[in-house]
Amino acid sequence: MSAAPVIDVRGMTKRFGDKLVVDAFDITVPRGAIYGFLGPNGSGKTTTIRMLCGLLVPDAGEGSCLGFDVRHQAGEIKKQVGYMTQKFSLYEDLSIRENLDFVARMYGIKNRKVRVTTALEDLGLADRAGQLAGTLSGGWKQRLALAACLIHDPKLLLLDEPTAGVDPKARRDFWDEIRRLSKTGVTVLVSTHYMDEAVQCDFITYIAYGKKLIDGPAGDIPAIVGLTTWRAEGPELAALETALAGQPGVAQIARFGSTLHVSGTDAQALETTVRAFEAKGGQRWSLQPAGLEEAFIYLMAGAQDNFSRDAA
Numbered sequence: 001m002s003a004a005p006v007i008d009v010r011g012m013t014k015r016f017g018d019k020l021v022v023d024a025f026d027i028t029v030p031r032g033a034i035y036g037f038l039g040p041n042g043s044g045k046t047t048t049i050r051m052l053c054g055l056l057v058p059d060a061g062e063g064s065c066l067g068f069d070v071r072h073q074a075g076e077i078k079k080q081v082g083y084m085t086q087k088f089s090l091y092e093d094l095s096i097r098e099n100l101d102f103v104a105r106m107y108g109i110k111n112r113k114v115r116v117t118t119a120l121e122d123l124g125l126a127d128r129a130g131q132l133a134g135t136l137s138g139g140w141k142q143r144l145a146l147a148a149c150l151i152h153d154p155k156l157l158l159l160d161e162p163t164a165g166v167d168p169k170a171r172r173d174f175w176d177e178i179r180r181l182s183k184t185g186v187t188v189l190v191s192t193h194y195m196d197e198a199v200q201c202d203f204i205t206y207i208a209y210g211k212k213l214i215d216g217p218a219g220d221i222p223a224i225v226g227l228t229t230w231r232a233e234g235p236e237l238a239a240l241e242t243a244l245a246g247q248p249g250v251a252q253i254a255r256f257g258s259t260l261h262v263s264g265t266d267a268q269a270l271e272t273t274v275r276a277f278e279a280k281g282g283q284r285w286s287l288q289p290a291g292l293e294e295a296f297i298y299l300m301a302g303a304q305d306n307f308s309r310d311a312a
């Protein structure tokens, strides 16, 4: 029997004043999946996550999270979800151990001391358990935050831009941990602005202005976005890039190592442009299977603050 989805909601809607921040959002997240949540700043990702874990009451919409009704069983959901907020939300003037112990107390964990000690060991921080959280680097703070949101063994992790501002090595370590958790059956919904994180997800959903625009298995996203990509190799790529900008069919030019990937959604117009450049000689051109990287760059290229016009 296939397991029921861990999140299954429809029509989730939230307004703040007269601003429609999340507009009839649907999502179905299978058990054990890593689901990437992408979108420009201010597109409603945090608001959606907060509705899913019972911290915000939706104005409309229905469904379940971990088998509990999102509208009427928020208390149950909160107990069983691990939510890592965008901003470090632990106590900077408590030590690492004290922070974990505090969170473990809140969840009423049995064998609290043992659990905290295990979490410290898993975190690689057992030697520095007495260090104040406020003195940790960004990467270690993020690991501490992850350990805190795992202390009650949640079956669902909601991670809101968990690696913003941490270095690539810490990000890789973090993702190794996320993949390990996913293999044990933990389900993960993670919002991100990073391509190297998006490519690690099994599914991706993309929202803008509170509306879902794209949703599907990560491998299907390039086809859904509908990009055609041509690859140019050879000398003088910087000059080529400048010359290509704004040409018919060229929506995006991205440098990948020593090649240029030129993409657009109008395959015909793009090919006409590419053939014209090819005829001039200089670079070798080949059609490149559409990849998630190009699709991600394309989606995020329009990523300005969605509601910035309202702030004026």
Ligand SMILES: Nc1ncnc2c1ncn2[C@@H]1O[C@H](COP(=O)(O)OP(=O)(O)OP(=O)(O)O)[C@@H](O)[C@H]1O
Pocket (backbone or CB within 6 Å): 016, 021, 039, 040, 041, 042, 043, 044, 045, 046, 047, 048, 086, 307
């Ligand atoms: N409590 C609130 N009261 C009023 N407006 C809010 C509130 N919370 C969020 N907003 C607004 O709702 C919109 C969506 O915000 P949200 O934080 O959900 O977006 P986001 O996609 O998570 O953004 P980011 O990627 O920058 O974290 C923004 O315009 C934000 O200013």
